[in-house]
Amino acid sequence: MNMRLFGQVPEGDVYEVTLENRRGLKARILSLGATLRSLEVPDAEGNLRDVILGYDTAEEYWNGQSYLGAAVGRFANRIGGACFFLNGREYRLDANEGRNQLHGGTYGFSRRLWMPIVKSGQEAVFRLTSPDGDMGFPGQLDAEVCYRLEGNALRISYRASASAATPLSMTNHSYFNLAGHGSGTVGTHKLTVRADCYTPTDTEMIPTGEIRPVAGTLLDLRDPVEAETLWNAPELSRTRGLDHNFVLSGGEGPAAVLTAPDGRLSLEVSTDCPAVQVYTAGFLEEQRGKDGAVYGPHHAVCLETQAFPDAVNHPEFPSAILEPGRLWESETVYRFEGAGLAKGRRAQMIYL
């Protein structure tokens, strides 16, 4: 049985599901927050590298403020003033970052106990019912997150339906460090983001409504950039590096690529979402992580595929409203390329 009791939080028991495939990918997912707790990938020597930051105990996840690996919802990133109008009604949300809402509120999806359903050794689904009025959002929402290992990749698929129109944007908030979690900053990782534009924000990190070209700015990541050049730039001091919503350009190829300092492991992120929040974890506080690791600022990069932040208050942004009776589906694929995986590819040919 690839499910075990992991711990307890005030809401109840937390379970951990382990998925594993023949390429050597191994993922551990918690029912608390449908959280990706570890993602092990074979490195050049075939040794497993855990490339996700995480904690050892359920209590640390419950008390954590950084959304390590969590499924985030109902609405990823911020809703300005924790308030919006929809169909002639005003909705007041739980405000958990000053007067704004961040990542769905104090008890957003990242702090809920999801129902785990193990489909196979490579696939598990997590279900959550978010009641009408949850954190202030309208309508009951039935949500599902599916984790599936497919060859060199982890696919995360989301489905949801609602009993009333509601803003919806779910993401996964994994912190990636391709040198292995606990190996310090990601300064010499290289980052590429296929985005011609981004959405500038005010001092409270709420979008101004502008969609601004990246050309000629530090946010032009269409060619690979070393991560530390971003947090060393005075222009990006307010956000301590990147904490920006990039408007994905679409077309062929991944939305974002992250490459380890040794160049021997890369992560390619592909998605059907219109945008990605790229966060170089400048605000990640020094803290203890898994297996005695110590984490701190810039020890990871988050690539949070999402709708535009605060879309519900910006008619000029693509709509992020789920209408009742409609099925909302979204998916993001995290594909790894590297020397160790090439060996895995040969292995798979033998098994197939």
Ligand code: BGC
């Ligand atoms: C936000 C950051 C925030 C981080 C952790 C990111 O998605 O954009 O501003 O600090 O999540 O909460």
